[in-house]
Amino acid sequence: MxxxxxxxxxxxxxxxxxxxxxxxxxxxxxxxxxxxxxxxxxxxxxxxxxxxxxxxxxxxxxxxxxxxxxxxxxxxxxxxxxxRLFSAEPRRRARQLAACHTIASGIQPLQNLSVLGKLPLDAEGKKAWAQHFISHGFTALERQLQAEPSATGFAMGDAFSAVDACIVPQIYAAKRFDVDLAPYPRIVRAYETAGSLAAVAGAAPERQIDAKL
Ligand SMILES: N[C@@H](CCC(=O)N[C@@H](CS)C(=O)NCC(=O)O)C(=O)O
Structure with missing residues (x-):
């Protein structure tokens, strides 16, 4: 096994x-x-x-x-x-991967712990930095999702995908930095739709054995 x-x-x-x-x-x-x-x-x-x-x-x-x-x-x-996390259909798969990279390459590295630690800014300045890059990336991601119809609420198409698996943690981080989510209705809808799945709920930070709340 x-x-x-x-x-x-x-x-x-x-x-x-x-x-x-x-x-x-x-x-x-x-x-x-x-x-x-x-x-x-x-x-x-x-x-x-x-x-x-x-x-x-x-x-x-x-x-x-x-x-x-x-x-x-x-x-x-x-x-x-x-x-599947990624579609077997090459065009949809490329769009899914691009949306994942909007988060994994375009947002998260800019607000990673070690990057924030190197900035010559106070706590408020670091928060404003993170808010800027999260909002910039979410503006792009919202457009990416708007171009992909979904009858169910998932990010791209009708099924859960890798994009949803990236959105849920990025919203968690956005909330920690008090980012205004009102301009991103499709992202929030995907977050809420994925959040209703038991698999996603069980992966939440506060449910892990090393969580310190
Ligand atoms: N591109 C990497 C990113 C990994 C990453 O940034 N991990 C962060 C936590 S989310 C980390 O380990 N940070 C430790 C540090 O900055 O010292 C991936 O997608 O796996």
């Missing part, structure tokens, strides 16, 4: 993406917390898992994988019997 380990952190949005993906696919896994506030991500043990010193890392049968979107691809490939 295959074994899957997720190295993550309760509040990490990239870890949250992967928790959602694993739960959506019904893949059992062991969760190993890496405490980002204590700097465990920079330990030799963790750098061997993820050379960037980031979470998540996923270990499948002893083999390590990094980058949440690459992990999504891996899970679709290894578990074809489970619901």
């Amino acid at each position: 295959s074994s899957t380990i997720l190295y993550g952190y309760w509040r990490s949005s990239a870890s949250y993406r992967v928790r959602i993906a694993l739960a959506w696919k019904g893949i059992a896994y062991t969760y190993v917390p890496v405490n980002l506030l204590d700097g465990e991500q920079r330990s030799e043990a963790h750098l061997a898992r993820n050379p960037m010193g980031y979470v998540p890392a996923v270990e499948v049968d002893g083999e390590l994988f990094t980058e949440s979107l690459a992990i999504f691809e891996l899970l679709d490939g290894l578990h074809p019997e489970t619901p």
Whole structure:
């Protein structure tokens, strides 16, 4: 039987993406917390898992994988019997991947812990920085979603996808930075639709064993 380990952190949005993906696919896994506030991500043990010193890392049968979107691809490939994260149709898949990257490349890296820590700004200045980049990316993402009809409320098309797995954690981060979500009705609708799934609810930060509330 295959074994899957997720190295993550309760509040990490990239870890949250992967928790959602694993739960959506019904893949059992062991969760190993890496405490980002204590700097465990920079330990030799963790750098061997993820050379960037980031979470998540996923270990499948002893083999390590990094980058949440690459992990999504891996899970679709290894578990074809489970619901897909990315469409098999190339055009829709490209649009889904682009929307995921709007979040994973265009928003989240700019408000990551280590980036905020390097800014010569006070707490209010850092918050304004994060709000700016989240709002900029959400404006683009809202347009991307508006171009994709959905009868069910999911982000792109009628089924849950990788895009929803990226939106839920990014809204969680947006709320932490008090971003006004009113201009993004399609993103909020996707967030609420995905949030009603048990798999998504169970992946919430506050439900993880390392949560400190
Ligand atoms: N592109 C990476 C991003 C990973 C990432 O930024 N992880 C953050 C938490 S969400 C992290 O580990 N930060 C630790 C640090 O900045 O020291 C992915 O999608 O997996």
